[in-house]
Amino acid sequence: MTSDPVRVGILLDPDDDVTVTRTLLAFHDPATETFVMHPSATSRRPRDVAHDVLVALGAPAAALGAQGLARAGNAWAAVRAWVSAYRIDYLIVLRAHRFDADTWEHLIDLTRTTEISLLLVCHTPMVPAVLAATVRGVTCRVTDFAGLLQLADEQPALRPRRTRPQPRRRYGDLPAGLPVSQVMHYRADVYRRQPPEVFALVDELYGRGLDTACRWLQPPQRLAVGETTFAGERLQRLLAELVHDSPSRQHTLALLRGLQAGFLLHGHWLAIPNLANLAGPGTTSPPVTAETVARIRAGVAHPVLAAGLALALITGVDLAALQSLRLDALVAPMHQVRIPFDVGEVRGASKQRYAAGAPPRSVAVFYVAPAARPLLHAARAFLLARHPGDRGQRLFAGFDPVREHLEQAAAQCGLTLPAAPPDLVGYWPMRVRWSRHDRPVHTATPRHPAPGRSCMTAVTPAAYPVLAPAPYRYLHERVGKRWHDTGRSPGVVVHLVHAFLDGTAALRGSYQHTGRKRRLRVLEQDLIACHFAVRTPPVPFHDEVTVHPDIAFALRLTDRPAPAEARRPR
Incomplete structure (x- = not known):
């Protein structure tokens, strides 16, 4: 038969010895x-004791x-919420012999509702009668x-434990004016225009994103070929988690x-909107780190207000979106928040x-960094303590407006909220479109070697410079038109990549009939003009097209992109 763990200790110090207190x-x-x-x-x-x-x-x-904790009920609910959320092990209370019976009851109840252990110090020769009755x-x-050290040995909570801080990803400083090209040419433009050390920093981030996609798409997702959909909750969380701690839009x-x-x-296309005027992680949301949370805890006493400040930073949208947020949006393990x-x-x-560009109906999903999750746990615990069973209650009903x-x-904590951010309709992960067009380029099982090589297909970039001639036949085929899109471009691009890897003709097999050759030529010209394809060497005499070198470089299938274009004459 095992005995109950000792959760309450009473230390008698009749002489009020300063050595004991120290x-x-x-x-x-x-x-x-x-x-x-x-x-x-x-x-x-x-x-008063709850405030202490x-x-x-x-x-x-x-x-x-000022934050609504003047009453004893709210104050003790806040104590229980913080103790529970941060799993506080041990609380030592000095001069406990002065408290009244109700205060003793609140302290003892704290050990019943949380996992905390108490050491109550009474500077008296014997246990006060009120305390003796309470702990019966x-x-x-x-x-x-004399028995204090023995008590410390037997109470695990009094032994210092090693806490493992959450690992924080490192981000190097990026210069201003980096390319903002689409995915087909982004990596190539950075390679061509930036020094090797800048390209290495950008490529490390690029590799993180590539690895994340390869791991998330294994096993293959249930999306039929040709199907297009707005980002669901799982994809939104993937997007938000990837960039939640990004320090700037360039890193994002x-x-x-x-x-x-x-x-x-993997044969999929992810259409990401222009982030310039949209809200969300990596744009209007600053990283919520352990340091940020420490400032919130030092400036905010009320658990719900602390969680609200964290959510204002995490979401990065207009604060009006939080006004109607309900308790059921906070669900353990607090790794995400959902707003209809x-x-x-x-x-x-x-x-x-x-x-325009927003889904008719959706659920906006926000990723919550590990450091901020205890704040949400504390808010949920506080509200359920004050209104048990009401899981549909408004989260900020007590803080209006x-x-x-x-x-x-935020001002008390020395934090800056996003300045005039868009409403929830401008939350960018909710506006992402996802479609599937072809079979995967590779099906290797993801691994964890160097960044960007999780599926073991990456080719290391070549050393500078690129000395080959630019693969463009006419002046109008140059950079100016590569932003133009075609309705079927993602599917055609994947098809071009497969043909490039297989060593086969990219388009000829589908257009052998004489009546379709004119359409083939129009399609080839369109793909070349949009910089999705180039003619195979020797240019301009060969009559085939292949995937643009920038795209093969973007997928890390080759070691260098297309050479830089010559400047246009003025």
Whole structure:
């Protein structure tokens, strides 16, 4: 038969020895989730003690009343929420003999509703009668200073534990003015126009995106050939997670172009909208790091307001989108937040500016970084404690208008919210289109070697410079027209890539009939003009086309792109 773990310890210090107090204060270490609370001189009642506990946990004392924690019920609900969300192990309470019976009951109840262990320090020769009555039926241990070290050995929470910080991806500094080309030519343009060290930084990000696509598309996704759809919840989460900690739009673009290349390698096409005026991760959303969360905890005491500030940063959309957010949007393990969207509810200028290109109805999915998840856990725990069973309650019902409260909280934390971001209709991952056009270029099982080589198809880029002549026959075939799109371009591009790898004619096999040769010539000219294809050497005498060198380079199938074009004469 096993005994219940000792969750409550009572330390008697009848002489009020300063050595005991100093020894206990030395245990305070947030890194090991061990906290020491030294109550203020007037703290005896539940509300005051709850405020002292919140301050010991890192909350700002000056904000407790202004943020809705003036009442004892709300204050203790906040204590339980923070303790539960951060899995705090141990709380040492000094001068506990001064508390009244209700305060003792709240402290003991904390061990019943969370996994915390308490050490209650009474500077008296014996356990106060009020405390003795409160802990009746609770497994506890009474000790003195001589037994403190033994208690520390037996209570695992008092032993410092090693915390493993969440790994943070590194991003190198990128210069201004990097190319913003489409995926077909993005990698090639960076290769041609930037120094090798800049290309290496961009290509590392590009490889992350390519690896992410290859892993996500194994096993093959259930999308029929020829089917096109808006990004669903799984794809939105993939997009948001890939770029959630991106420090700039240039880093975001490199990651997304690599992701598009990975989709193309698997016979899929990912149409990503122009991010210039849209909202979301990697654009209007700043990275929410452990440092950001620490600033939120130091400036905000209320769990719901802290979660709201984190969501304002994570979503990067107008704060009005959070006004109607309900509790059921926060679901364990808090790795994502879902906000329903209906384009019919968009009004005013946002409808004129953003409605085109948005899905009729969708659910916007936002990825939550690991550092921010405890904030959402705490908000959910607080609301369920105050309104048990009501999982459809509005998340920010107690903070109306939410914009004003969040802006004030951001100012207190020294954080800057996105300036005039678009409404939810401008959330870019929700506007991404996904289609399937052909079989995969490769079917290798993803692995984890160097970046961009997860499916073992990548070719290392060649050294500079590219000395071959540019593969263009006429002046009008040059860069100026490569932005033009054709309705079937993704499918044709994948077909060109397969023919390039197989060593077969790209288009001739489908156009052998004499009556279709004219259409073939028109298609070839169109593909060449859009820089999807070039004529096979020797140019201009050969009558076949092959995939553009930039596209093969974008998919890491060759070691160099097309050479840079000669400048046009003025």
